[in-house]
Amino acid sequence: MALSQNQQSRGIDQAMSEYKTYVTHLECSETGEIDYEAGKPHGTSRIGKPLMVRYDLAGMKRDLDKNEIWARPGGFWKWRECLPHIDEDNIISLGEDDTPIIPCPTIMRELDITGDLLLKDESRLPTYSFKARGLALAMSMAKQFGISHVAMPTNGNAGGALAAYANRGGVRATIFVPQDAPPTMPREMQMLGSEVIRINGMINDGGKLVGDGVNQVGWFDVSTQREPYRIEGKKTMGLELAAQLGWKAPDAIIYSTGGGTGLVGMWKAFEEMREMGWLESDTMPKMIATQSEGCAPIVKAWDSGEDTAGLWDNAFTHAAGIRVPFALGSRLILKAIRDSGGTAITISEQEIIDARIELGKKEAIHVCPEGASTLTGYKKLLDSGFLKKSDRVVMFNCGNGLKYDMEDRAPIMDIKQPIDWDQFK
Ligand SMILES: *Cc1c(COP(=O)(O)O)cnc(C)c1O
Secondary structure (H helix, E strand, O other): OOOOHHHHHHOOOOOOOOOOOOEEEEEEOOOOOOOEOOOOOOOOOOOOOOEEEEEOHHHHHHHOOHHHHHOOOOHHHHHHHHOOOOOHHHOOOOOOOOOOEEEOHHHHHHHOOOOEEEEEEHHHOHHHEOHHHHHHHHHHHHHHOOOOEEEEEOOOHHHHHHHHHHHHHOOEEEEEEEOOOOOHHHHHHHHOOOEEEEEOOOHHHHHHHHHHHHHHOOOEEOOOOOOOHHHHHHHHHHHHHHHHOOOOOOOEEEEEOOOOHHHHHHHHHHHHHHHHOOOOOOOOOEEEEEEEOOEOHHHHHHHOOOOOOOOOOOOOOOOHHHOOOOOOOHHHHHHHHHHHOOEEEEEOHHHHHHHHHHHHHHHOOOEOHHHHHHHHHHHHHHHOOOOOOOOEEEEEEOEEHHHOOOOOOOOOOOOOOOOOHHHHO
């Protein structure tokens, strides 16, 4: 059978138009209200909180073969039965792949680690960040629903992914970027065909603009946690990780947390896998959130035992992806941390810079600042005894370091002068 172009680019080797999915309904994450029909566009719940997609997990347990799914080519779209149903023609694909898990042997040796220190490198996805997972799904759903114009505030990586998947899906995208975000970010979005506006405010200020424009312009709001499908896309990170580790959860996952879709999505994946009987050990991962000292609303709420986090004033960090002063889904983030036995800690700006240089030098992995914070988090939690040297720990690098500022210490050599060769010996 000849493959359609869409099938080829996704590496899918079988017709999938008739595949079954198992969504039963959507549910308000705050009140548990379930009166939200699947297969229809949704923003937040009636009280303005994130909606969660729920599945017939018993049916999935009965029908699905995890190893058959994992053996398929085609990156995160291989998990389609575990996601909301999308007609084949509406699936937007840019050649996704599974992202590698890279061991950190030098740092393990230095710290006498008897367990495992691994880094899952999400920078290999289209537009170079894990935001591709969430936005591929959200934009495919938008295309399916006939949504023609979406908008979002972003510090960068989400905007790049939105620009790509919206453009590819024929959906118009308007994107608001704080003017002090890393300069590569808005340029990438423009390159990928989006309408980009830089604002003299932060991501939550952009969020307010988008919210107002929903009424003024008719935009569909794809901000973090304001529509239900980005979390579902991020869920594939947890499914993929478990499969790569032989269907066993690591002891801990360290994840730099902003709006929290990754942490919440991964925890949802592990809970659903446990329910489906897909995990081959009883271990569930401790979910650990790192935040910058300059913007740590989740850590503050965690330390004071709150169920939700408030607004963080004067947020600052060069790790742009975690400069999120207010997380609409903070209750879900804090619940995932609590239910998993995890924790949340702050990292200083200098520690982030040092950890980024350390991973480059010692393991030859160039991470983004957000990703670097997970190494500092790991070391601090080893010191405090929260993590053990025998633990298997997975750090997440969610974006490509090349999009961010890098220090340049290379001297300039005057090649018209005699060369001092001794300096190279
Ligand atoms: C967006 C982003 C984060 C934070 O992600 P959330 O899932 O929204 O908490 C972390 N790292 C990078 C590189 C990002 O782009």
